[in-house]
Amino acid sequence: MKDMSRATLLKLLGAMLLGTIVISAIMVPIPWMGEIASEEKGPIDTMFKVTIVLSAFVFSVVMVMMGYAIWKYRAKPGDESDGEPIHGNTRLEIIWTTIPTVMVLGLALYATIVLDDIEAEASGPQMEVRVTAQQFAWRFDYVEQGVTSTELHVPVGTQVQAELNALDVLHSFWVPEWGIKRDLVPGSDLPGGEDIDDTVSVTPNKEGTYSVVCTELCGWGHSTMQAAVVVESQAEFDAWAAEQTEIPEDNLSTGAGGGNGAGVYTDQLSE
Amino acid sequence: MLIGGLFGFGLVMALRAISGLDLFQTEQTGYPHVIVPAITAPLGFLIGLGCFDYWFRWASGAPTIPDDHSQHGAKDWKDYFKFNTDHKVIGVQYIVTTFFFFLLGGLLAMVMRAELANPGTQVVDPGVFNSLFSTHAAFMIFLFVIPVFAGLANYVLPLMIGAPDMAFPRLNALSFWMLPMAGLLFMASYLVPGGAFDAGWTGYAPLSTGAPLGQSFFNLGVQFAGASSVATALNFLVTIVTMRAPGMNFWRMPLLVWANLSTSLLVVAATPFIAGVQFMVLFDRAIGTNFFQAAAGGDVISYQHIFWFYSHPAVYIMMLPGFGIVSEVISTHARKTIFGYRLMALALLGIVVLAFAVWAHHMFVSGMFSWLRVPMMVTTMLIAVPTGIKIFSWLGTMFDSKLHMENTSMLFALGFLVTFVVGGISGVMLGMIPIDIHVSDTYFVVAHIHFVLFGGSVFTIFCGIYHWFPKMTGRMYDERLGRFHFWGTLVGMLGTFVPMHWVGMEGMPRRVADYAAQFGEWNLVISVFSFILGAAQLIFVYNMVVSWRYGPKAGDNPWRAKTIEWLVSSPPPVFNFDEIPRVVGGPYEYGVPGARHAIVGGTEGGAEVGGPEPAVAGAASGGGGGGGGGT
Numbered sequence: 001m002k003d004m005s006r007a008t009l010l011k012l013l014g015a016m017l018l019g020t021i022v023i024s025a026i027m028v029p030i031p032w033m034g035e036i037a038s039e040e041k042g043p044i045d046t047m048f049k050v051t052i053v054l055s056a057f058v059f060s061v062v063m064v065m066m067g068y069a070i071w072k073y074r075a076k077p078g079d080e081s082d083g084e085p086i087h088g089n090t091r092l093e094i095i096w097t098t099i100p101t102v103m104v105l106g107l108a109l110y111a112t113i114v115l116d117d118i119e120a121e122a123s124g125p126q127m128e129v130r131v132t133a134q135q136f137a138w139r140f141d142y143v144e145q146g147v148t149s150t151e152l153h154v155p156v157g158t159q160v161q162a163e164l165n166a167l168d169v170l171h172s173f174w175v176p177e178w179g180i181k182r183d184l185v186p187g188s189d190l191p192g193g194e195d196i197d198d199t200v201s202v203t204p205n206k207e208g209t210y211s212v213v214c215t216e217l218c219g220w221g222h223s224t225m226q227a228a229v230v231v232e233s234q235a236e237f238d239a240w241a242a243e244q245t246e247i248p249e250d251n252l253s254t255g256a257g258g259g260n261g262a263g264v265y266t267d268q269l270s271e
Numbered sequence: 272m273l274i275g276g277l278f279g280f281g282l283v284m285a286l287r288a289i290s291g292l293d294l295f296q297t298e299q300t301g302y303p304h305v306i307v308p309a310i311t312a313p314l315g316f317l318i319g320l321g322c323f324d325y326w327f328r329w330a331s332g333a334p335t336i337p338d339d340h341s342q343h344g345a346k347d348w349k350d351y352f353k354f355n356t357d358h359k360v361i362g363v364q365y366i367v368t369t370f371f372f373f374l375l376g377g378l379l380a381m382v383m384r385a386e387l388a389n390p391g392t393q394v395v396d397p398g399v400f401n402s403l404f405s406t407h408a409a410f411m412i413f414l415f416v417i418p419v420f421a422g423l424a425n426y427v428l429p430l431m432i433g434a435p436d437m438a439f440p441r442l443n444a445l446s447f448w449m450l451p452m453a454g455l456l457f458m459a460s461y462l463v464p465g466g467a468f469d470a471g472w473t474g475y476a477p478l479s480t481g482a483p484l485g486q487s488f489f490n491l492g493v494q495f496a497g498a499s500s501v502a503t504a505l506n507f508l509v510t511i512v513t514m515r516a517p518g519m520n521f522w523r524m525p526l527l528v529w530a531n532l533s534t535s536l537l538v539v540a541a542t543p544f545i546a547g548v549q550f551m552v553l554f555d556r557a558i559g560t561n562f563f564q565a566a567a568g569g570d571v572i573s574y575q576h577i578f579w580f581y582s583h584p585a586v587y588i589m590m591l592p593g594f595g596i597v598s599e600v601i602s603t604h605a606r607k608t609i610f611g612y613r614l615m616a617l618a619l620l621g622i623v624v625l626a627f628a629v630w631a632h633h634m635f636v637s638g639m640f641s642w643l644r645v646p647m648m649v650t651t652m653l654i655a656v657p658t659g660i661k662i663f664s665w666l667g668t669m670f671d672s673k674l675h676m677e678n679t680s681m682l683f684a685l686g687f688l689v690t691f692v693v694g695g696i697s698g699v700m701l702g703m704i705p706i707d708i709h710v711s712d713t714y715f716v717v718a719h720i721h722f723v724l725f726g727g728s729v730f731t732i733f734c735g736i737y738h739w740f741p742k743m744t745g746r747m748y749d750e751r752l753g754r755f756h757f758w759g760t761l762v763g764m765l766g767t768f769v770p771m772h773w774v775g776m777e778g779m780p781r782r783v784a785d786y787a788a789q790f791g792e793w794n795l796v797i798s799v800f801s802f803i804l805g806a807a808q809l810i811f812v813y814n815m816v817v818s819w820r821y822g823p824k825a826g827d828n829p830w831r832a833k834t835i836e837w838l839v840s841s842p843p844p845v846f847n848f849d850e851i852p853r854v855v856g857g858p859y860e861y862g863v864p865g866a867r868h869a870i871v872g873g874t875e876g877g878a879e880v881g882g883p884e885p886a887v888a889g890a891a892s893g894g895g896g897g898g899g900g901g902t
Contacts (some may be wrong), residue, residue: 004670033709034777044705051703055696062662062692066685069669074676075606080831082862083607083672093611096663097656104652104699111703112645118705164638169478170571172636172712176778179709181636185572186477187565188638196572196638215712215780217471218478220398223783 012064019060024053034176037206037231039159040118041179047114054103118180122159122203129154130163132251133171133184136221138212141251147244148251152212152229155237159203165189172216175229178202183216204231279311305463306487306557313452313495321354322445344845354448356440358429359843361447363743365422366736368447369415372454374808376410379403381805386784388798390791400784401469402485406457408472409489412589413496414454416728420592421446421503423735424531426743428507430836430843431525433516433852433869438509442502449499453492460488471782473582476563476574480555490553497546500588504538507531516835516869518854523868525834525858526615530595533619537584537591537626545581548574572639579630587626589724591619593731594661597684600738601665603832604681605674608859610667611660618657618664625654635707644704651702658695662688678830679753683734686761690726694719697772712782715775721768733760733811740815741829745841746822752814756807763804770797833868834858 028049036045073083129152130141141148154160164173166184174181180202188198214225232240317323328335343357344350351364383403386394395403429437437443460467465483468474479486511532515524524532552574554560561567563574602609609615631639631647665688675681697719700706710716733756740748770793775781779790786794828837835852836843852869860866 032773032776041709044709047703048700048706051700051706055700058696059692062666062688065666066669066688069666069672070674070676070685073605073669073672073674075673079673081606081673083605085608085860085862086610086671087608088611088614089667092667093614093660093664097614097660100656100659101653104655105649107699107703108645108649108652111648111705114705115645169481170475174712174780176709181708181711183637185565185638187569187571190565192568192570193565195640197641198638213778213780217401217475217782220396220401220469222401223397223780223785 012068015064015068016057016060019064020053020057023056023060027052027056033179035206036179037177037204037208037210038175038179039122039203039205041177043114043117044179047110050110051107054107119201121201124203125155125158126161127154127158128161128163130165130251131173131184132165132167133173133214133218133225134167135169135219136214136225138225138227139251140227141247142241142244143247145241145244146246147241148247149244151227153237153240154204154229154231155234156204156207156231158234159201161199161201164198164200169218170216171214171218171225173200173212174215175202175210175212177206177208177210178204181215207231207233278315279308282307282311302463302484302487303557305484306491306553309456309459309488309491313449313456316452317445317448320448322441322448325441354444356436356444357845358425358437358440358443359743359847361443362422362424362426364447365418365425365450368450368454369419369422370812372410372414373419374812375458376407376415377805377808379407379410381802383407384798384801387786387794389795390786390788392785395784397784398466398469401471401782402461402467404782405469405471405474405489406460406467409457409468409492410454411724412472412585413493414450414457416589416724416732417500417585418450418496419732420531420534420589420728421500423596423732423739424507424527424592425503427735427739427836428528428531429510429514430742430839430847431528431834432511432514432519433835433848433854434510434514435847435851437506438514439506443506446499446502446506449495449502453495453499456488456492456495460485460492463488473578474549474552475578476552476555476571477565479552480563487553487556490549490556493549494546497542497549500538501542504535504542507535508539511535516852516854518869522613522616523854523857524616525595526598526609526612526619527592527595529616529619530591530593530598533623534588534591536623537588540627541581541584541588543581544577545585548577548581551577572634572637575634575637576631576639579633580627583630583633584626586723587622589728591622593687593728593734594619596731596735596738597665597687599832599834600680600684600734601668602859602861603738603830604676604678604684605669605672606861607668607672608857608861608863609664610670611664612857612859614660615664618660621657622654625650625657629654632702632707635704636711648702648704652699655695655699655702662692662695677750678737679748679750679757680734680737682754682757683730683737686757687727687730687734690722690730690761690764694722694726697722710775712780713775714771714779714781717781718768718771718775721764721771725764725768730760733757736815738830739836740818741825742836742841742843744819744822745825746818747825747829748818748822749814752810756810756814759803759807759810763800763802763807766800767797767804833860835869838869838871 033041033045033048036042128143130143132139132141137150139148139150140152162173164182164184165188166186168186170186171184172181173184180200182200185196185198187193188196208231210229210231211226212229214222218225325335345355345360351360351367355361382394383400386400425437425443429435463484466485468482468485468489470479470482470486474486474489511528551560551562555562555564561569563569563571565571598609598615628650629647631643632651635644697715701710701716701719737748737753774790774793777790779786825841827840838852839847848871850871852871854869856866856868858868860868
């Protein structure tokens with residue numbers, strides 16, 4: 001760095017910017033997150049792409065510095081001399097502490113804004129669904145419509161408020177195309193479970209058939225614990241809902257399913 | 272061991288007979304006649320080995336046998352299988368044992384990749400698969416990465432600070448011998464009804480509290496590994512604080528010493544939490560407590576809080592010693608002093624502090640308090656800053672240097688810079704809550720953890736092994752084979768873990784034995800590269816074993832490094848130094864004419880520290896020496 005001229009410095013900066021542009025140009029257009037089928041996944045995907053550009057910059061800075069050092073300062077065979085005794089450079093150290101700090105705090109602010117955005121209550125139509133998971137199956141209770149199903153059907157453009165509960169162990173609710181995920185915690189409906197954040201909202205905006213997959217290890221059947229998801233028009237949804245079975249009394253009693261969960265534990269403990 | 276086991280078995284039988292219960296309890300999680308012997312048998316083995324002889328004599332009032340250090344040093348290979356209080360022997364015992372578990376864990380990974388090469392079920396059934404990834408992680412984390420760093424530091428650190436041994440040699444030996452016990456427990460879990468533990472290395476309740484018997488072996492194995500870790504960390508702390516050679520103040524300590532000081536602080540403060548939480552699980556399973564039983568008023572999510580309060584700092588426990596190794600290696604092979612040495616040391620301490628304030632970023636989608644997410648995100652993002660400082664300082668060290676790239680250790684150090692930056696970037700992405708909501712518990716996380724633990728920790732482990740191999744064995748390894756090993760590892764590593772990001776973002780969850788057909792092609796690619804990665808490690812094993820026996824003799828200082836361990840012979844004499852060296856300058860004064868780090872053969876050094884004779888007393892009198900050095 002001692003003998004580095006302004007021209008060399010500019011060349012290095014140029015190489016860093018070029019690296020950033022090339023990597024970004026290749027990586028940003030690729031649909032990394034697959035299909036986007038909800039209002040929430042759009043901002044997440046945009047944010048990911050912004051992060052890719054910044055990451056490309058950081059990666060280029062490190063690679064250019066490393067590449068230049070290897071190219072320029074590699075010892076000739078047989079050269080046993082030492083490098084320059086430079087112990088540091090306070091100004092440089094302040095720079096590479098400050099810039100990353102500003103960058104990550106900026107990203108954190110951006111992430112907070114996006115988080116608020118995707119968790120905001122929709123102005124449009126809303127619908128409540130109770131999602132209950134147990135090894136290794138899903139159940140969806142539609143309280144308003146009074147029906148139950150093992151498939152998740154939702155009208156397109158409606159914000160779904162999913163109230164999550166598990167009967168035995170932890171499970172996790174994820175529809176990859178929606179980009180929203182939340183664990184289902186046993187006991188979230190019991191006294192003492194009030195602190196558990198068991199409601200997640202998502203607004204599907206694309207009709208189609210998807211899957212809800214369990215993403216929290218729940219036992220030997222974990223990898224096959226999936227249920228069909230159908231996003232359809234309001235009319236199709238109403239017609240479908242009319243054909244479903246009524247919710248059994250058992251599902252709706254307070255601590256829906258909590259009773260079952262308790263059974264599992266007491267069985268284990270009393271044996 | 273057998274006696275200990277029988278004692279435990281007999282104890283349970285006797286107690287059950289007295290209290291009028293059925294002699295055998297065979298519910299899914301119970302089996303006291305297995306669990307209690309699983310505690311007493313390893314203790315019995317440790318007693319039989321002589322780990323507690325001195326303390327037993329002291330406690331019973333019998334005359335203690337003062338340690339005459341006749342057991343120091345290893346004369347032939349059999350000595351490595353005995354109780355030994357020499358930090359160098361213990362260091363080698365650690366490294367060899369942990370590499371055994373590394374290869375074992377690697378084999379488990381190969382079986383998993385064979386299963387995952389194609390969609391559907393081919394090699395193992397899903398239950399066995401769950402055991403495979405759980406034990407893979409348990410071996411790699413608790414029995415390889417954490418202890419191998421302890422082993423390397425055990426060998427190098429006392430030499431580096433000019434101490435004759437660790438502060439508590441007997442405790443040091445006990446720490447080592449607890450590791451094989453943990454390993455045996457983990458391995459034995461494959462033999463019990465219900466198979467090995469299969470709730471992941473995270474062992475989330477209530478899956479783990481209701482799991483078959485194997486889970487108890489995990490609960491107990493972690494206790495032995497954790498106790499070993501804590502004892503070693505205390506040992507390092509006391510050694511570093513009190514036993515530095517005269518003249519070595521804190522700002523003259525090599526960065527490896529700084530790194531182990533920071534790591535030990537983390538271990539001492541964090542590890543008791545995992546010990547506690549595994550006991551809570553064990554109690555829920557075996558004696559009917561309800562810590563995590565929601566139906567009985569327990570708190571399910573609290574498991575994750577306690578677990579991650581250890582396991583996030585553990586990430587840095589597995590990384591900081593590597594930072595220290597890379598600092599030594601880059602400085603040596605760049606022939607240049609570390610750029611910004613003080614900021615490097617302070618960055619380590621910054622990471623130690625921040626490491627305790629980020630744990631809940633593992634729980635953004637767990638249903639915990641939603642208000643806790645944003646503060647945890649901010650601290651998580653901030654921890655990238657000290658880490659970035661370290662990367663830039665290493666790069667700064669390479670400027671205006673004389674880079675020597677022909678050594679395998681330097682290749683691994685540079686390879687580490689590349690892979691660790693990628694791991695750091697995906698870490699920042701995971702720290703951002705909205706992205707985490709989508710990719711949490713997917714293969715993206717698997718990719719990230721392997722970039723930081725394989726590309727980060729394991730690369731630095733290889734870096735350290737190659738760097739100090741000549742010092743430990745007195746012989747040189749084969750650089751050509753070393754280069755093959757490096758390139759095989761780098762290519763295998765990138766080919767295995769890069770595509771995992773992609774399938775994860777597209778929708779493949781982690782910890783699945785089977786997956787949707789759309790991910791088939793990339794998984795085949797991943798599996799092929801993982802086999803290349805596995806095969807490359809065989810080159811390493813061959814190189815190490817053959818070079819240890821037949822390698823050309825290494826001089827005292829083949830890398831022309833400046834730190835104290837290179838002033839003594841290779842391998843070092845039994846008591847390290849005939850005369851305690853005096854430290855007269857910084858550790859990396861390359862290119863400064865006439866500058867030296869330490870001098871052997873001064874007048875005050877030997878007298879002040881008390882010499883090599885009584886290593887135990889050395890802890891006490893070394894305090895005087897260290898205090899003098901600290902001024």
